[in-house]
Amino acid sequence: MPELPLTAISLIALTPIAIVMLFLVILRWPAKKAMPLAYIVTVVIALVVWRTPGLQVAAASIHGLVTACNLLFIVFGAILLLNTLKACGDIHAIRQGFVDISPDRRVQAVIIAWLFGAFIEGAAGFGAPAAIAAPLLVAIGFPAMAAVVVALIIQSTPVSFGAVGTPILVGVNTGLSGQPEVIALVEKLGLSYEAYLHLVGATVATIHGIIGSFVPLVMVALMTKFFGKNRSFREGLAIWKYALFAGLAFTIPSMTLARLLGPEFPTLLGALIGLCIVVPATRAGLFQPKKTWSFPDESEWETEWSGELQIDTHDHAAAKVSGAHLFKAWSPYLIVAVLLVLTRTVKPIKAFITSDAMTLGWTDIFGTGISTKSQPLYLPGFIFLVTIAFCYAIFRMNGEQIKRSWKESGHTLLGAATALVFAVPMVQVFINSKSDSLAQMPIVLADGVSVLFGSLWPLIAPTIGAMGAFIAGSNTISNMLFSFFQFSMAQKIGATEHIVVALQAVGGAAGNMICVHNVVFASATVGLLGREGSVIRKTLLPMAWYALFAGGIGLVFLTGFGTNIGTFVVIAISCLLLWLIFQGVKAERAERVSDLSSK
Numbered sequence: 001m002p003e004l005p006l007t008a009i010s011l012i013a014l015t016p017i018a019i020v021m022l023f024l025v026i027l028r029w030p031a032k033k034a035m036p037l038a039y040i041v042t043v044v045i046a047l048v049v050w051r052t053p054g055l056q057v058a059a060a061s062i063h064g065l066v067t068a069c070n071l072l073f074i075v076f077g078a079i080l081l082l083n084t085l086k087a088c089g090d091i092h093a094i095r096q097g098f099v100d101i102s103p104d105r106r107v108q109a110v111i112i113a114w115l116f117g118a119f120i121e122g123a124a125g126f127g128a129p130a131a132i133a134a135p136l137l138v139a140i141g142f143p144a145m146a147a148v149v150v151a152l153i154i155q156s157t158p159v160s161f162g163a164v165g166t167p168i169l170v171g172v173n174t175g176l177s178g179q180p181e182v183i184a185l186v187e188k189l190g191l192s193y194e195a196y197l198h199l200v201g202a203t204v205a206t207i208h209g210i211i212g213s214f215v216p217l218v219m220v221a222l223m224t225k226f227f228g229k230n231r232s233f234r235e236g237l238a239i240w241k242y243a244l245f246a247g248l249a250f251t252i253p254s255m256t257l258a259r260l261l262g263p264e265f266p267t268l269l270g271a272l273i274g275l276c277i278v279v280p281a282t283r284a285g286l287f288q289p290k291k292t293w294s295f296p297d298e299s300e301w302e303t304e305w306s307g308e309l310q311i312d313t314h315d316h317a318a319a320k321v322s323g324a325h326l327f328k329a330w331s332p333y334l335i336v337a338v339l340l341v342l343t344r345t346v347k348p349i350k351a352f353i354t355s356d357a358m359t360l361g362w363t364d365i366f367g368t369g370i371s372t373k374s375q376p377l378y379l380p381g382f383i384f385l386v387t388i389a390f391c392y393a394i395f396r397m398n399g400e401q402i403k404r405s406w407k408e409s410g411h412t413l414l415g416a417a418t419a420l421v422f423a424v425p426m427v428q429v430f431i432n433s434k435s436d437s438l439a440q441m442p443i444v445l446a447d448g449v450s451v452l453f454g455s456l457w458p459l460i461a462p463t464i465g466a467m468g469a470f471i472a473g474s475n476t477i478s479n480m481l482f483s484f485f486q487f488s489m490a491q492k493i494g495a496t497e498h499i500v501v502a503l504q505a506v507g508g509a510a511g512n513m514i515c516v517h518n519v520v521f522a523s524a525t526v527g528l529l530g531r532e533g534s535v536i537r538k539t540l541l542p543m544a545w546y547a548l549f550a551g552g553i554g555l556v557f558l559t560g561f562g563t564n565i566g567t568f569v570v571i572a573i574s575c576l577l578l579w580l581i582f583q584g585v586k587a588e589r590a591e592r593v594s595d596l597s598s599k
Contacts, residue, residue, distance in 0.1 A: 006447060010448025013442070014448075015041060019037060025533045027533075031423065031530075032418035035418075035422040039425055039429070052433045059370040060431070070374055071420055072420060073376070074380050077381035077383070078128070078132060078135065078525050079525050080384065081332060087397065087405040088395040090328065091329070093321045094329045096321045104293055105141075105142065105295060106242075107242065107288065109150045110220065110242070112140075114247075115249075120133070122164070123337065124380045125159075125166055127518050128340070130155065130522035131522065133150075138309050145538075148522045148523055150223055152513050152518060152539050155509075155518060156510045156546055157208045160506065161258065161266040161267040161268075165201075166476050167509070169264070171478070171505070172200055172201075172479045206255060207554070208255075211549050212251045213248050217584075220243055229300070234584070237580055237581070237583045238289050246274065250273075250274035254271075257270055264345075268341070290592065335387045335390055339387065413524070419520045445467070458503055458555050458558055459551035461504055462507025463551065464504065468481050473516065473518065474517075475512060479508055487500065502554075506546075545573070552565075
């Protein structure tokens with residue numbers, strides 16, 4: 001085959017992504033049908049165009065299957081935990097506990113998805129926030145699709161420092177460490193490599209802090225627009241003071257911790273601080289409009305909103321729950337949180353459960369250099385199973401309750417399996433497609449994009465990171481793939497390298513909102529399989545906003561305010577945000593007038 005120009009080969013590299021977007025998002029195929037097709041197309045391109053050795057494709061597919069099994073283990077544990085609480089009846093105490101804090105669905109979304117979800121992200125990563133937050137939201141009365149959408153939207157700001165800093169400490173670090181150009185720059189700056197990595201992390205936190213402060217506001221506005229009776233942005237914007245308060249309660253501690261302590265704790269401790277600030281303020285009624293917002297009656301929900309996970313929310317919501325009962329009902333999630341933190345932060349425990357003796361793996365599969373492994377005791381799925389064992393004792397569950405919870409969970413797991421066992425191998429073939437004549441497809445695709453943007457590369461750098469996460473299902477892997485590429489592009493255009501690398505990490509975090517893994521993962525936990533495309537269409541807009549805003553901020557950091565496109569983007573998005581807040585003020589005033597007139 002004759003050598004193809006960069007533009008042509010880049011378009012071919014784009015094909016697997018285009019297939020996913022066409023069939024999954026535009027034509028609304030279920031993932032269990034779209035992903036096998038995407039896998040086949042990716043394999044054909046790798047073998048025929050890239051001339052990737054067949055054994056390499058097979059090894060990448062095997063690595064993908066092992067990764068898919070890890071994800072399914074987490075999905076099963078999350079579903080089983082919720083079905084266990086459902087079987088014993090205490091899920092209703094959790095629901096009533098949130099009603100006692102605030103019956104407003106917008107407030108509940110902020111506390112559970114934004115703050116509690118961020119805390120779980122900081123401890124675990126692996127998609128655990130969506131696996132916990134989405135079914136918990138369904139349990140308190142959210143439509144399944146609304147629960148998945150809000151759980152995915154928050155998979156942005158907290159992600160770069162999720163799993164105790166893994167996307168930076170493993171992702172960016174793996175991409176940059178040992179590269180001669182990076183070593184030369186670090187020596188020129190008079191820094192240690194660790195200090196340079198800390199600088200990257202602090203810059204990531206700053207960019208996330210600026211954008212992330214508005215994420216709760218965007219989240220509730222989209223929720224009321226997509227799932228409200230009146231399909232109104234303004235009903236979400238009416239809670240603007242509370243949403244901004246909750247956003248800042250997380251982002252300010254997160255930015256501070258990133259600068260003082262490094263990448264391990266900005267999300268974990270920042271979210272915990274945020275919860276300690278926001279929950280008492282909510283109980284006190286601060287920053288909240290007087291008018292309570294809720295979803296329409298369940299009989300009015302659109303068909304695609306509901307999943308297979310069904311919980312009766314009508315007969316158990318009247319009685320006030322005692323503190324002791326509420327603590328008992330919440331104890332499984334507290335156990336999960338404690339075990340996640342212990343297994344991620346206590347070095348002897350982490351060393352044991354990730355040791356070679358506790359690891360299943362296959363090194364250098366078929367002599368290709370590709371390896372795969374599973375650490376079952378380290379995965380959140382094992383934490384869920386341990387917690388469930390505690391639940392049997394705490395709630396004194398009988399055999400029939402236990403049997404019912406396992407049967408329902410197994411049924412849901414089978415629905416997710418088909419999509420994931422093709423989606424993840426497709427990703428691994430895409431990533432491991434390097435041959436003697438061509439770099440792997442993501443790098444070729446990024447090379448093609450770089451030709452189009454030149455000196456404006458920082459504007460698109462976060463989108464490249466998001467593309468990596470969309471493909472790979474992971475901010476960490478996106479950073480592994482593209483951190484040095486971004487570093488090299490920065491040197492090529494004369495930009496400050498750590499800022500462009502930080503834009504990669506920020507974009508990689510934002511890409512988690514739309515990545516197929518996360519969407520299938522979250523949808524499976526609430527029985528929403530087959531509607532993944534509808535979810536992505538709803539999360540694509542906030543992802544694009546996040547990536548574009550980050551790119552504009554990056555250009556301003558590099559060139560300053562002036563007559564440049566970065567300034568234009570930042571001003572335009574800032575004006576949009578101010579307009580949204582102004583609409584919120586108007587909506588809040590209208591609610592106040594309506595409340596007074598009704599009296």
